[in-house]
Amino acid sequence: MNKKYDVIVVGAGNAGLAFACTATKNGLKTLVIERNILPGGCATSFVRGRFEYESSLHELANVGTEENPGSVRQLFESYKAKVNWVNEENAFRVIADGENGYDATMPAGVEAFADKMEELVSGSRESVIALFDLAKKAEAAIAYLSQGKADPMVMMSEHADFMRMASHSVDECLNALGMPEKAQNIVKTYWPYLGASTDKLDLAHYLIMMARYIAGSPAMPLMKSHELSLALDDVIRRNGGEIFYNTEVKEIITENGKAIGVRIDEGEIYADCVVANCFPETAFSKMMDSKAVPQKALRLANARKKGELFFTVYLGLNRSAQELGIKDYSVFLFNSPDSLQQYRSMDSFDESFVIVNCLNTVIPTASEEGTCTLFLTTMLSESAWAGVNEENYKEIKNRIAKRMIELYEEKLNLSVKPYIEEIVIATPSTFARYLNTPNGTPYGYEVQPWDTMMARIMNANNEQFVENLYFVGAHGDRADGYSSAYSNGNSTAGKILREVKNSGKA
Amino acid sequence: MAKHNLESLNPLKFTELIKNRETEIAKANPEIPKEDLNANFLAQSLHPMKQTLKITEIIEAKDAKIYTLKGEKCAYFTSGQYLSVSVRIEGKTLSRPYSILSSPKDALKGFYKIAVKRVEGGIVSNFILDNLKTGDTLEVSEPTGSFTYEPLRDAELVVAVAGGSGITPFVSMAKAIVEGSEDFSLLILYGSRKEEDILLKNELDSISKNCEKVRVIYVLSEEEKEGFEQGFINAELIKKYTENRAFSVFLCGPQAMIGFADKELATLDLERKYIRHEVHGEVADPLTFENFPENTPETVKITVYSKGEKKEFFAASKNTVLRILEAEGITPPSRCRGGECGFCHSKLLKGEVFIPKELDKRREADEKFGFIHPCCSYPLMDLEIEVSQ
Ligand SMILES: Cc1cc2nc3c(=O)[nH]c(=O)nc-3n(C[C@H](O)[C@H](O)[C@H](O)COP(=O)(O)OP(=O)(O)OC[C@H]3O[C@@H](n4cnc5c(N)ncnc54)[C@H](O)[C@@H]3O)c2cc1C
Numbered sequence: 001m002n003k004k005y006d007v008i009v010v011g012a013g014n015a016g017l018a019f020a021c022t023a024t025k026n027g028l029k030t031l032v033i034e035r036n037i038l039p040g041g042c043a044t045s046f047v048r049g050r051f052e053y054e055s056s057l058h059e060l061a062n063v064g065t066e067e068n069p070g071s072v073r074q075l076f077e078s079y080k081a082k083v084n085w086v087n088e089e090n091a092f093r094v095i096a097d098g099e100n101g102y103d104a105t106m107p108a109g110v111e112a113f114a115d116k117m118e119e120l121v122s123g124s125r126e127s128v129i130a131l132f133d134l135a136k137k138a139e140a141a142i143a144y145l146s147q148g149k150a151d152p153m154v155m156m157s158e159h160a161d162f163m164r165m166a167s168h169s170v171d172e173c174l175n176a177l178g179m180p181e182k183a184q185n186i187v188k189t190y191w192p193y194l195g196a197s198t199d200k201l202d203l204a205h206y207l208i209m210m211a212r213y214i215a216g217s218p219a220m221p222l223m224k225s226h227e228l229s230l231a232l233d234d235v236i237r238r239n240g241g242e243i244f245y246n247t248e249v250k251e252i253i254t255e256n257g258k259a260i261g262v263r264i265d266e267g268e269i270y271a272d273c274v275v276a277n278c279f280p281e282t283a284f285s286k287m288m289d290s291k292a293v294p295q296k297a298l299r300l301a302n303a304r305k306k307g308e309l310f311f312t313v314y315l316g317l318n319r320s321a322q323e324l325g326i327k328d329y330s331v332f333l334f335n336s337p338d339s340l341q342q343y344r345s346m347d348s349f350d351e352s353f354v355i356v357n358c359l360n361t362v363i364p365t366a367s368e369e370g371t372c373t374l375f376l377t378t379m380l381s382e383s384a385w386a387g388v389n390e391e392n393y394k395e396i397k398n399r400i401a402k403r404m405i406e407l408y409e410e411k412l413n414l415s416v417k418p419y420i421e422e423i424v425i426a427t428p429s430t431f432a433r434y435l436n437t438p439n440g441t442p443y444g445y446e447v448q449p450w451d452t453m454m455a456r457i458m459n460a461n462n463e464q465f466v467e468n469l470y471f472v473g474a475h476g477d478r479a480d481g482y483s484s485a486y487s488n489g490n491s492t493a494g495k496i497l498r499e500v501k502n503s504g505k506a
Numbered sequence: 507m508a509k510h511n512l513e514s515l516n517p518l519k520f521t522e523l524i525k526n527r528e529t530e531i532a533k534a535n536p537e538i539p540k541e542d543l544n545a546n547f548l549a550q551s552l553h554p555m556k557q558t559l560k561i562t563e564i565i566e567a568k569d570a571k572i573y574t575l576k577g578e579k580c581a582y583f584t585s586g587q588y589l590s591v592s593v594r595i596e597g598k599t600l601s602r603p604y605s606i607l608s609s610p611k612d613a614l615k616g617f618y619k620i621a622v623k624r625v626e627g628g629i630v631s632n633f634i635l636d637n638l639k640t641g642d643t644l645e646v647s648e649p650t651g652s653f654t655y656e657p658l659r660d661a662e663l664v665v666a667v668a669g670g671s672g673i674t675p676f677v678s679m680a681k682a683i684v685e686g687s688e689d690f691s692l693l694i695l696y697g698s699r700k701e702e703d704i705l706l707k708n709e710l711d712s713i714s715k716n717c718e719k720v721r722v723i724y725v726l727s728e729e730e731k732e733g734f735e736q737g738f739i740n741a742e743l744i745k746k747y748t749e750n751r752a753f754s755v756f757l758c759g760p761q762a763m764i765g766f767a768d769k770e771l772a773t774l775d776l777e778r779k780y781i782r783h784e785v786h787g788e789v790a791d792p793l794t795f796e797n798f799p800e801n802t803p804e805t806v807k808i809t810v811y812s813k814g815e816k817k818e819f820f821a822a823s824k825n826t827v828l829r830i831l832e833a834e835g836i837t838p839p840s841r842c843r844g845g846e847c848g849f850c851h852s853k854l855l856k857g858e859v860f861i862p863k864e865l866d867k868r869r870e871a872d873e874k875f876g877f878i879h880p881c882c883s884y885p886l887m888d889l890e891i892e893v894s895q
């Protein structure tokens with residue numbers, strides 16, 4: 001095995017796949033190595049009985065419509081990836097318990113969203129419109145910055161609002177905007193999609209994400225995430241790239257401080273550079289010669305907060321969504337209107353918030369006629385899972401699942417339990433086993449005031465710790481989410497292609 | 507009227523982002539903690555990639571042996587799950603699923619038990635029976651499979667319909683009920699030809715004697731004896747012993763027995779959620795499927811790509827693609843060997859295969875992009891296939 005590649009990609013998660021698509025499309029000789037038997041990492045599906053379940057996607061941001069394509073659709077089109085998209089009309093329904101609680105169903109589209117908010121909270125419309133205007137400003141600033149120049153004068157004169165948003169929390173900004181409290185709470189519903197608390201998360205990041213969901217026509221692939229991942233697998237093959245599944249990279253080989261290849265069971269494989277879709281700290285601590293890793297890299301990994309833990313329940317029901325009275329695609333069930341209370345609910349698996357999705361309401365063919373699937377998600381903090389051991393595992397798993405299902409039945413006033421034909425429960429340990437991330441988190445590093453998307457982007461050049469070794473994924477600059485991972489993979493490939501070009505090798 | 511803007515916030519805070527970041531990094535520990543986080547630790551202990559175990563005891567039974575497999579630590583599991591056991595035969599690594607018959611808590615004590623029954627023409631089972639001795643080591647997978655009791659889904663009473671080696675998962679369930687790691691009522695209807703063919707009878711008898719929640723009824727098809735039901739397990743028998751209680755049926759055994767029992771169950775008008783299957787034994791011969799196309803060539807050319815290597819050979823066509831590959835020493839990962847688990851997922855680059863509808867458990871997009879499960883695909887012509895050995 002002396003073959004030499006331009007690049008070896010460790011892991012075929014969303015970011016690894018997008019990286020490999022862009023790299024192969026531009027002629028780099030690429031090998032992708034994946035531990036699992038399938039591509040996608042989080043982005044997959046599985047079959048139990050007569051049901052196929054979406055494993056992770058609630059909604060994919062910024063797909064847009066055929067007429068008005070968003071960045072994700074454009075990226076897939078540029079690859080000629082064969083995906084059928086199905087757009088989704090309603091943004092979300094949120095039910096918050098407790099004092100000043102509410103039940104709000106919010107439509108997608110800026111005007112419709114603002115109208116609905118006005119209906120729920122009179123006098124809120126203007127501040128909501130102002131918020132979406134800020135989202136546009138944030139996109140413009142990012143576009144300016146991504147050209148590689150950041151003239152402080154231009155920033156101050158044209159992007160001052162962006163500088164404010166990118167350095168102040170969601171809470172600080174919404175208060176400054178004069179948005180009524182209830183409207184603020186409803187606007188903050190999407191925080192679980194970034195998994196960071198709104199007093200720490202900067203508005204720029206939150207707003208870009210939120211606007212991409214509400215204004216950017218979110219969508220789902222017709223055949224679950226497995227379709228996305230196989231479509232990208234297909235692109236890589238068509239472009240002449242190679243993929244080894246069921247193959248674990250045991251070591252990233254370095255020589256004189258540079259990455260030169262990887263070791264798998266069959267031997268060593270060499271390449272000009274290695275792109276890792278696994279966590280940096282996993283690579284540094286388990287897959288590399290410790291002498292090759294600078295101290296600062298380890299300090300950074302330790303300073304960061306790892307993303308929250310996931311716990312999901314997949315149900316195959318033997319009645320249709322209509323028969324059961326399920327109308328909403330996506331419902332957020334919170335213990336309080338206050339997003340910080342919601343965030344803290346993750347500290348207990350008996351209280352954590354729950355998100356419930358019924359794919360059949362968007363894609364009626366998601367399961368056989370007369371049936372439907374439900375996908376329930378909760379998130380937990382590290383401490384909430386710390387007391388679980390082999391012996392109480394199953395009992396705790398069933399207890400959490402039961403609570404999640406019963407909460408949904410109670411809040412939506414419908415009955416689900418008697419119709420469960422199949423049930424699959426995925427715990428943080430299930431995710432840990434499948435993704436190989438710390439605590440199984442699919443969310444990379446949690447955004448902190450010092451570790452924001454912008455701080456990551458601006459420091460990227462100082463944080464390329466090992467020459468020829470790049471990291472892509474949810475732990476990258478754009479943090480978690482399908483669209484972030486695709487975009488991070490794609491832009492990292494762009495960067496390497498520029499470097500190859502500059503060095504005159506291509 | 508309020509002005510809806512961010513003017514009150516200081517934009518220059520933005521310029522501190524880099525400095526703040528450097529400060530936080532400088533404060534942090536330069537050593538990555540060695541111990542795993544709890545979710546990773548549990549992932550490792552519940553789902554080890556492989557377990558190396560030693561055979562410490564072999565008990566002979568008619569046409570079968572019970573093996574005790576010991577390890578320093580055995581991964582915990584849920585009764586009803588199986589191990590994919592690997593053996594090396596003539597230089598090839600082959601694996602087969604065997605249900606665990608010991609209890610979950612036994613695993614924590616460091617052992618599993620499995621029963622291996624002699625199968626006509628069986629490669630791995632017969633190899634194990636004829637060659638393995640106490641003291642030998644075996645490599646097995648993590649415990650896996652979804653033939654398990656789910657309190658949120660199943661009725662409190664489970665009717666186990668068992669035949670042959672299909673009794674094993676139910677023995678584990680019965681023990682789990684006794685030791686308290688499961689909580690449901692189990693009525694086992696166990697079909698055998700003659701009394702002497704009943705596997706694990708002593709164990710079953712002593713459990714049902716001491717535990718109210720477990721009841722065992724033996725059904726003999728070729729012998730009439732007092733204390734035994736006679737004939738095949740049918741709808742009448744199920745009705746007789748369930749006495750109007752709601753129940754879930756779990757079936758485990760050879761294909762033929764399951765086929766018969768399924769027809770009987772159809773007359774009971776149960777909702778599909780109350781019937782669950784685990785087939786013991788794969789179907790090598792496609793001619794057992796009614797709609798297998800005629801005129802398929804006897805010999806086909808198979809071209810296989812695996813990690814950049816290419817191999818071509820001719821093979822007799824009447825077999826699963828997985829078995830054809832294994833006979834050539836090409837061993838894609840496999841576990842259930844019945845189409846369910848998706849472990850053998852492979853890309854069919856050229857050619858067509860026959861996939862029996864009842865075994866086709868692929869994901870929707872697999873068909874769109876030409877992926878198959880070789881364990882339940884039969885070649886209809888020359889094939890080119892990529893596998894992940
Ligand atoms: C339940 C759930 C719901 C979610 N909902 C949404 C949603 O609605 N919308 C959204 O946009 N995002 C959602 N996400 C988040 C999103 O899925 C992730 O943030 C994103 O997919 C991360 O991509 P990644 O590239 O970091 O790869 P990962 O998915 O982490 O994949 C990494 C891959 O690398 C492989 N690998 C690791 N180590 C090695 C090694 N040593 N050798 C070989 N291979 C290796 C792994 O096997 C894996 O396949 C959800 C996630 C989950 C789990």
Ligand code: FES
Binds near residue numbers: 840843849850880882
């Ligand atoms: S081995 Fe399970 S599907 Fe083929």
